[in-house]
Amino acid sequence: MHADAVTAQVVTVDRGRFGCLLGGFEATGDDLVVTAMKARELGRTAVVVGDRVGLVGDVSGAPGSLSRIVKVEPRSSLLRRSADDTDVVERVIVANADQLAIVTALADPVPRPRMVDRCLVAAYDAGLDPLLVLTKADLADPAEFTAQYAALEVPWLVSRRSSPEAFEGLEEIREKLAGRVTVLVGHSGVGKSTLVNALTGAERATGRVNDVTGRGRHTSTSAIALRLPGGGWVVDTPGVRSFGLGHVDPDRLVHAFPELEAGTDECPRGCTHDEPECGLDAWVADGHAGTSGAARLESFRRLLRAKAGQPDH
Numbered sequence: 001m002h003a004d005a006v007t008a009q010v011v012t013v014d015r016g017r018f019g020c021l022l023g024g025f026e027a028t029g030d031d032l033v034v035t036a037m038k039a040r041e042l043g044r045t046a047v048v049v050g051d052r053v054g055l056v057g058d059v060s061g062a063p064g065s066l067s068r069i070v071k072v073e074p075r076s077s078l079l080r081r082s083a084d085d086t087d088v089v090e091r092v093i094v095a096n097a098d099q100l101a102i103v104t105a106l107a108d109p110v111p112r113p114r115m116v117d118r119c120l121v122a123a124y125d126a127g128l129d130p131l132l133v134l135t136k137a138d139l140a141d142p143a144e145f146t147a148q149y150a151a152l153e154v155p156w157l158v159s160r161r162s163s164p165e166a167f168e169g170l171e172e173i174r175e176k177l178a179g180r181v182t183v184l185v186g187h188s189g190v191g192k193s194t195l196v197n198a199l200t201g202a203e204r205a206t207g208r209v210n211d212v213t214g215r216g217r218h219t220s221t222s223a224i225a226l227r228l229p230g231g232g233w234v235v236d237t238p239g240v241r242s243f244g245l246g247h248v249d250p251d252r253l254v255h256a257f258p259e260l261e262a263g264t265d266e267c268p269r270g271c272t273h274d275e276p277e278c279g280l281d282a283w284v285a286d287g288h289a290g291t292s293g294a295a296r297l298e299s300f301r302r303l304l305r306a307k308a309g310q311p312d313h
């Protein structure tokens, strides 16, 4: 069936219309993005940015042309979220990414470690390598923040504005993103748009993918893929404002806290890790989880409670 389908990869989703890059992310040469809709035979199968798809029909990309997605290839990874922590219904955001860059400002707005922890859980759940990108290092010293994640061994990079138009740290960030598909998530105001513009700027000037995908017109979109001039792709997530974790099994939550996970050997059978008998308090008190162990244990327990629909205490 559909042996003649043309291979493409989804770069935008907008109200039932999918922007599909012919040849996929690896394609070189002139990018041709074709507009497509889902074929009826796909039923309720979700199609998201990053999905590798098969297209039939008009794949000319001519204005007004519309082709049909008849096939969605198996995914190597899938970034998901739920509407809130008690909602088990998941929404898929991005398929086939390699890396999740959690963009956090070091000041203005102040970093929110619990939000970072939440994103780390989403990364581990999705099978993506986490990366912390700390912006606005011109306003605050990164040392205090990075100390909190020292025990975790999550790689981190820093950027700082050195003049109204120039940023330092971009080269290291480019190197880390080169050849990979990286999803960027971050709270409003952390400088994510500034970063995306700086990273993809050269490409934008020559107007290729951005011309076709027209970022400005897609303010309602949850994700959009943009080519990096040095190879690789970034997926911006302007519409993702929260990371509900209702779909993540509580038993798997602890994997996102590797410096705590080893301590669960000391727990009673069936421990919820939020009860007086839990072995993690002693594990942290003995210093096994580093200097930020207590804060991370508190963060872990807040997530457990949020998932159980319990208020924080």
Ligand SMILES: Nc1nc2c(ncn2[C@@H]2O[C@H](COP(=O)(O)OP(=O)(O)OP(=O)(O)O)[C@@H](O)[C@H]2O)c(=O)[nH]1
Binding pocket: 135, 136, 137, 138, 139, 159, 160, 161, 186, 187, 188, 189, 190, 191, 192, 193, 194, 195
């Ligand atoms: N001092 C300083 N300011 C920065 C830096 N990066 C970005 N900003 C500023 O921070 C503000 C927010 O940046 P944006 O890029 O719009 O932030 P955003 O994360 O995309 O926020 P939304 O557009 O609300 O999603 C802007 O005024 C930027 O000029 C930086 O490294 N240092």
Ligand SMILES: [Zn+2]
Binding pocket: 264, 267, 268, 271, 272, 273, 274, 277, 278, 279, 280
């Ligand atoms: Zn426990």
